Amino acid sequence: MRIEQLGDGEPEIAVVGGIHGDEPCGVRAVEQLIERDPDVERPVKCIVANEEALAADTRYVEADLNRVFPGDPDGDTHEERLAAALLAELKGCTTLSMHSTQSYTGTFAVLAEETMALAQSICPYLTLDAAVDTSAFTEGRLIEHEPVIEVECGYQGSAGATEHASMIAEEFLAALGALPGGEPHDEGVPLYRLTHLIPKGAADAYDVPATNFERVAAGETYATIDGEELVADEPFYPVLMSPNGYENEFGYAAELDGRLGGSAAGDERDRPETPR
Incomplete structure (x- = not known):
């Protein structure tokens, strides 16, 4: 685990890439921050x-x-030991963790019940679809375990995902006052809630005509298995x-569950504070 710091003092903000080794976008965004070494107004831990x-x-x-x-500092696997070490490094920090997918070229935040209040204050500052x-699926x-905003930044291995990750990292730091700027988007961010997995049986060929975040109507084909329509x-x-x-599984089914931020949330939206 590589750890660098921007600014002086005890960091209360962290930016993390490389949770998964085949998702380089977050790593590149972190490395770009370290190389640029911006004059931050609050210290930031880069991991x-x-x-x-x-x-x-x-x-x-x-x-x-x-x-x-x-995790477990004495665990049997490398990742169990690393998880415990990473949690220790993130203690006391509000954290952005950057990922990528094999299913979507845009950006979206992944949230848990424990981080919903934090997401309500930070996500409107981020460029998210x-x-x-x-x-229901966070085990x-x-x-x-930590005050974390996790963002899927685009298609795995793509230049677009790296561009998105760099943009999201800077917006996150601006939202928390570490960098200048930072304005919430007036329209807010649509919030979806996962309801169940969509299973995928063994086959030679699969297709998914459905588009992520676009409503599939009852009676509509959302996938095929060896040509058979689901x-x-x-x-x-x-x-x-x-x-x-x-x-x-093909992925997940979700329902639309409101918005984070936006004009419907009220006109007085203060800059989010780092939990202490």
Whole structure:
């Protein structure tokens, strides 16, 4: 784990990339921050997490890091020990963790019940297509244990994901007063809540005509397995849906659950404060 600091003093803000070794966008965003070394108004901890997995260009070495939190300093796997060490480094920090997907080219925040209040204050400052409440599916993830905003920044390995990650990192720091600027988007961010997994049986060929975050109507085809159409029994919004992103499921079904921020939330929106 690589750790650098911007500014002087005890950091209360952290920016993390490289939770997964095959998702380089967050790592590049962190490295760009370190190289640029901006004159921050509040100290910031910059972390590249799973260096061993990054070196091997694989999601993880022995276990998925984002499924083993809080970890164990004496654990059997590299990722269990790393999870415990990373949590210790993030203690007392409001954190941005950057990821990428195999299903969506845009940006969206991944939230848990524990971070919903934080998301309400920070997400309107970020350029996001959506925010997703994953509270039913967060076991072992970082967002369960620390004040963390996790953002999927684009398609895995793409230049666009790196550009998005760099933009989101700067917006996050501006929202918390570490960098100048930072204005909430008037329209806010649409919030979706995951309801269930969409299973995927064994087959030779898969296709997903559904588009993430666009409503699938009852009776509409959302995927095919070896040419056989799968039709929605009831309306839903697809999230993280792709033909081959997961081994046993296409992705998730969600419902639209309001917005984070925006004019409907009121005219007086103060800059978010770092929890203490």
